[in-house]
Amino acid sequence: MIPIAPHVTAFFQERLPIERRASSHTSDSYAYAFKLLLEYASERLNVAPSQLHLEQIDAPLVVGFLNHLETVRANGPSSRNVRLAAIKSFMHFMEFREPSAMEQIRRILAIPPKKAETRLVRHLTVAEMQAIMNAPEPTGWDGLRDRAMLHLCFAAGLRVSELVGLQLADVTLQPSASILVHGKGRRERCLPLWKVTAKALRAWLAIRGTGLAPQLFLNARSQPMTRAGFEYILNKHVKSAAGSCPSLAAKHVSPHVLRHTCALTVLQATKDLRKVSLWLGHAHMQTTEIYTRADPSIKLEALEAMVAPKLRSGRFKATDELIASLTSRPVMRRTKPPN
Numbered sequence: 001m002i003p004i005a006p007h008v009t010a011f012f013q014e015r016l017p018i019e020r021r022a023s024s025h026t027s028d029s030y031a032y033a034f035k036l037l038l039e040y041a042s043e044r045l046n047v048a049p050s051q052l053h054l055e056q057i058d059a060p061l062v063v064g065f066l067n068h069l070e071t072v073r074a075n076g077p078s079s080r081n082v083r084l085a086a087i088k089s090f091m092h093f094m095e096f097r098e099p100s101a102m103e104q105i106r107r108i109l110a111i112p113p114k115k116a117e118t119r120l121v122r123h124l125t126v127a128e129m130q131a132i133m134n135a136p137e138p139t140g141w142d143g144l145r146d147r148a149m150l151h152l153c154f155a156a157g158l159r160v161s162e163l164v165g166l167q168l169a170d171v172t173l174q175p176s177a178s179i180l181v182h183g184k185g186r187r188e189r190c191l192p193l194w195k196v197t198a199k200a201l202r203a204w205l206a207i208r209g210t211g212l213a214p215q216l217f218l219n220a221r222s223q224p225m226t227r228a229g230f231e232y233i234l235n236k237h238v239k240s241a242a243g244s245c246p247s248l249a250a251k252h253v254s255p256h257v258l259r260h261t262c263a264l265t266v267l268q269a270t271k272d273l274r275k276v277s278l279w280l281g282h283a284h285m286q287t288t289e290i291y292t293r294a295d296p297s298i299k300l301e302a303l304e305a306m307v308a309p310k311l312r313s314g315r316f317k318a319t320d321e322l323i324a325s326l327t328s329r330p331v332m333r334r335t336k337p338p339n
Contacts, residue, residue, distance in 0.1 A: 033086035131245035157262035
């Protein structure tokens with residue numbers, strides 16, 4: 001029997017940070033996935049997590065864990081696939097460390113990801129976005145901070161991790177305002193700022209004070225702003241903005257919705273998908289293509305450029321009664337395999 005605890009420790013202390021140079025966000029995501037997996041295995045097998053063995057983490061248990069995520073924790077297919085990716089990354093690591101478990105590892109690696117629905121990205125209108133950015137009162141310490149965060153998150157299309165991870169050294173105000181963003185996959189990008197965004201940022205920096213943390217945005221205890229902290233601030237101002245913009249009351253506005261709104265704003269202004277990809281820091285253009293499905297103006301341009309075919313006039317014959325009866329029959333679904 002192969003104890004799994006030493007291998008999990010080596011995976012997070014050697015494989016991810018040293019061999020793969022994974023970012024802290026990736027390591028945190030993988031660590032959370034394994035926390036859920038080991039807790040599930042511990043409860044199911046009645047064994048302490050530190051006493052689990054590799055042989056016990058087999059394909060049926062992993063499949064049961066994935067089903068548990070969807071049924072009990074109400075995770076969607078995307079979240080399920082993220083947890084599965086973490087498990088597969090660990091199993092690839094185990095391939096050369098424990099060759100004797102190769103058959104078991106290959107069975108886990110063969111578990112397919114679940115297909116997820118591709119929906120239109122949620123975004124805000126110009127009026128809704130303006131109402132949210134006008135919600136903070138620019139009179140106090142927290143109001144100036146909140147206004148600067150909202151302006152920067154939208155104008156730069158930042159992920160929430162990128163926003164709270166910004167440091168004072170990443171901000172340049174002279175001769176032209178810009179920020180250096182440390183994105184996913186260790187990809188950096190330098191983004192210019194609108195004059196109104198730079199103005200909000202200067203107002204915040206003027207009263208920020210000399211906090212001990214190097215991060216740009218701080219909480220009330222002069223500690224770095226957290227993801228949960230910004231989400232709380234955003235929800236607070238969305239509720240306040242709903243008073244002047246009632247349509248916000250029916251929308252769930254997350255930090256990523258601001259990023260989507262920025263992407264569509266850039267796309268509508270430039271009509272260039274490549275520029276949107278560079279602005280958001282995407283690694284592949286395929287990721288950016290989701291915004292073309294949400295922007296109707298691009299489809300209208302294509303529609304206006306095409307010549308619609310002419311329809312031949314005439315009468316349509318009624319469908320034969322027998323064919324109609326067969327067509328209208330409900331589809332019979334087999335509930336069990338035939339004998």
